[in-house]
Amino acid sequence: MAGLFSVPPRANGFREKSRSPNGIPLFSSSAIHEKRSRYAASWTVPIHIPIPGVPGRSLRVPVPNLAAVHHMSVTHFGRRRGTLMLLVACVAAVVTVFSLAQRVRTSRKQWSAPLFTGEPSTLVFEREDLQQVWQWEIASGHYPSSREVPRPIRLTAAPLNPALPPKKVAKIPSRYRPPGASVTHTVGHGAKRVYLDNQSRPPHVEYPPRPVPGSVADMDVIMDLCDFSTEKYVRDCLEVLRLSGGLDNGKRVRRGKFDEWRYIFVEEGEVNTNVQPEPVEPVHTYNNLAQASSSADPNAGLQRKPKVEWESAIRLPATLVHHPYHTLPSTCDPENQRLFHMFWTGPFTDKPYLALLSFLFTQNVRLHLHEEDPDAVVCRPQFWMWVNPGPAAAVPNPNARHDMFEQLKSNPWASPFLHPRFKDVIMFKMWNTTEQLDGVPEIKDEWRALKDTLFNSGGHIVSVRQDDSESESSESSESSTLSGSASAAETAASKVKSSTGENDALKFVGSKSADSYDRLSVILSDMARFILCHRFGGVYLDADTIFLRDWEELWGWKGAFAYRWSRLENYNTAVLRMNKGSALGTFLFRTALKNGLDFHPMTVSKYTKDAYLEPLLLRLPDALFDSAWLNTENYQRDRPPQPYFTQFGDFFDTPSSSGAAPAALGFEGFFRGAYSYHFHNFWWKPFDASRNWPDLGSRFIEGERQARLNLNLANNVTNPEHIPPEEHVADDKRDLDWATVLKRTFEAYIRGERPNMYGEWLEW
Structure with a gap:
């Protein structure tokens, strides 16, 4: 068959x-x-994997062709020897993979970004030093958060946290803890927190109330309600901020309890100094081999910067003592001065002018009280405007300070703030790069080795080189002060030549257009903000920032913070809060020194990420300081905040489709709830094109006349009498832009035509 x-x-x-x-x-x-x-001749064999959700389609994936490998081994070595050699190779591969997996599991390695992005690590500190940084900041009251300490820090005992109230934490005995576990919580022993409902009460509902002195913003609550990474909307965040902050005065339309939205609290009681730290518990490991490996390498799991040795043991000052506000002997905390810093290069323009006006309009500077009133000096914040009069790489002359104030007096945008009424709240200070770098103990003896590449931000280095003929004279002036001759770095900077062989861009004083951008000053400011905050404490703000509300509760939060770079998990240091002489500052400056003194926010993000210190420099949601950013990058446009900007230029040139909003809603309708607004450069765009001068009334009329004369000269308009012509409302722009409305609102307060945002009239 x-x-x-x-x-x-x-x-x-x-x-x-x-x-x-x-x-x-x-x-x-x-x-x-x-x-x-056919497949035996190929080293790979395709397999087809079904694509979920796409019926009838599959993904073709090539895999190694074992038949081809076996055929080759048998051909070359015979059936028996070839098969044996193939089995040995397979066993070796399995052992290698298992060994690598065991090593990763033993050290509980947390793979950092450089392993995936190809960027080298920036870490120069050992684990013991990182532990000391964490312990110093927590003990000093700079971590008022209940969020976990990163596990790779490997704390073996829970630190006492004086800025956190007591809270019952389930204590897991050592024998029941997961293998390799480390302590990630802190033990609160601080004052009790009482959350506030700070709103205006009838009949006084025309203006919002000032924040309660000593109140604190709970950043844990803000992160829960506003964090972009958890898909929270800027619009919703701003509603929470203005409702709990009392900025919805007389307009509260929400009904019901809103306890979960309360983010402002005051501390009651005192820090309990009798609490004892939890005893040290041994950290379990998987086996004896792992334990031996861990003890032999205390830095297992940390990625050190290539070709750089570990830093010597970190030197930190004694920890600070955390005092709740109500226990302070005076209205101000000497360890937590309320200083705002801003850096400006060249002559004053309307940009720092508006930043200072918004400061006076929103912050509790007590100008509504007579100077002799005792309450007039109750912990007033100060604004320190740091001025670099010429180009960032220019050499200051011996009379630089005197010349700076003479220029400020003659500048119509700056001269109003030299009025005696503002002398205790606005201070102009001279910036000197050498003096400032020498004032940072962590780098004062080493930064000169980098003077040729001092201007470095994000890897963009402007080469600073000296002529050999002048090197000797430059060295002799290294120790000069602000009033003396130029220092070595500044003299070198004056000889700057870029990689193209031209230094025209280094001569810019301010940015007059998108094509003539003063990039060198921007690079210098990236470093200046960290120097100022570390030396003096306080908050640094970019000059393209406008205050929108009182920062009282932000001062109450004693931790360091910046804010999120839009959709990216990086910092934007346009707002930077740091504590004076902190352990975090020491870490940042020593790390930056070994990474070319690079303080670009993206680079700083790597510093903290590689060292697991990100929670110590909190990355706040940009809704608080930069509410339009996500919309300008095409995010959250389905539910945008008010106003709705699709590009930052809309602030200066508001589209006609929404041009009715600025004049109709006014200051109260501009990102209500946010603490400030960052308009991202546009230095060359006037806030008020039709009235591009300081309009502050008769008290400052001379400055206005000078500004208008300068404007006429620039436009080739002659006015021999130097008298401003009579104005008519019909000559004004029909649809006012948001920038114009804010400028005119702040100016009306100085003129005495309206109170500030809290209903307080300026008392001259």
Whole structure:
């Protein structure tokens, strides 16, 4: 019977059958062997994986062809030896993979970004030093958060946290803790927190109330309600901020309890100094080999910067003592001065002018009280405007300070703030790069080695080189002070030549257009903000920032913070809060020194990420300081905040489709709830194109006349009498832009035509 279905052998030596006894076609076995032969010649074999959600489609994935490997080994070494060698190779591969996995599991390694992005690590501190930084900041009251300490820090005992109220934490005995576990919580022993409902009460509902002195913003609550990474909307965040902050005065339309939205609290009681730290518990490991490996390498799991040795043991001052506000002997905390810093290069313009006006309009500077009133000096914040009069790389002359104030007096945008009424709240200070760098203990003896590449931000280095003929004279002036001759770095900076061989861009004083951008001053400001905050404490703000509300509760939060870079998990240091002489500051400056003194916010993000210190420099949601950013990058446009900007230029040139909003809603309708607004450069765009001068009334009329004369000269308009012409409302722009409305609102307060945002009238 078999012969009935047999077919003659084919040339390849295999028989094939055409049909089975029941007539169903049979496929030749030779086809199978042909496929095997074809795949044996290839080193990979395709497999098809179904794509979920796409019926009938699959993903073709090549995998190693074991048949080809076996065929090659048998061909070269014979059937027995080839098979044996193949088995040995497979066993070796399995052992290698298992060893790598065991090493990762033993050290509980947390793979950092450089392993995936290809960027080298920036870390120069050992684990013991990182532990000391964490312990110093917590003990000093700079971590008022219940969020976990990163596990790779490997704390073996829970630190006492004086800025956190007591809270019951489930204590897991050592024998029940997961293998390799470390302590990630802190033990609160601080004052009790009472959350506030700070709103205006009838009949006084025309203006919002000032924040309660000593109140604190709970950043844990803000992160829960506003964090972009958890898909929270800027619009919703601003509603929470203004409702709990009392900025919805007389307009509260929400009904019901809103306890979960309360983020402002005051501390009651005192810090319990009798609390004892939890005893040290041993950290379990997987096996004796892992324990030996861990003890042999205390830095296991940390990625050190290539070709750089570990830093010597970090030197930190004594920890600070955390005092709740109500226990302070005076209205101000000497360890937590309320200083705002801003850096400006070149002559004053309307940009720092508006920043200072918004400061006076929103912050509790007590100008509504007479100077002799005792309450007039109740912990007033100060604004320190740091001025670099010429180009960032210019050499200051011996009379630089005197010349700076003479220029400020003659500048119509700056001269109003030299009025004696503002002398205790606005201070102009001279910036000197050498003096400032020498004032940072962590780098004062080493930064000069980097003077040729001092201007470095994000890897963009402007080369600073000296002529050999002048190197000797430059060295002799390294120790000069602000009033003396130029220092070595500043003299070198004056000789700057870029990689293209030209230094025209280094001569810019301010940015007059998108094509003539003062990039060198921007690079210098990236470093200046960290120097100022570390030396003096306080908050640094970019000059393209406008205050929108009182920062009282932000001062109450004693931790360091910046804010999120839009959709990216990086810092934007346009707002930077740091504590004076902190352990975090020491870490940042020593790390930056070993990374080219690079203080670009993206680079700083790597510093903290590589060292697991990100929670110590909290990355707040940009809704608090930069509410339009996500919209300008095409995010959250389905539910945008008010106003709705699709690009930052809309602030200066508001589209006609929404041009009715600025004049109709006014200051109260501009990102209500946010603490400030960052308009991202546009230095060359006037806030008020039709009235591009300081409009502060008769008290400052001379400055206004000078500004208008300068404007006429620039436009080739002659006015021999130097008298401003009579104005008519019909000559004004029909649809006012948001920038114009804010400028005119702040100016009306100085003129005495309206109170500030809290209903307080300026008392001259």
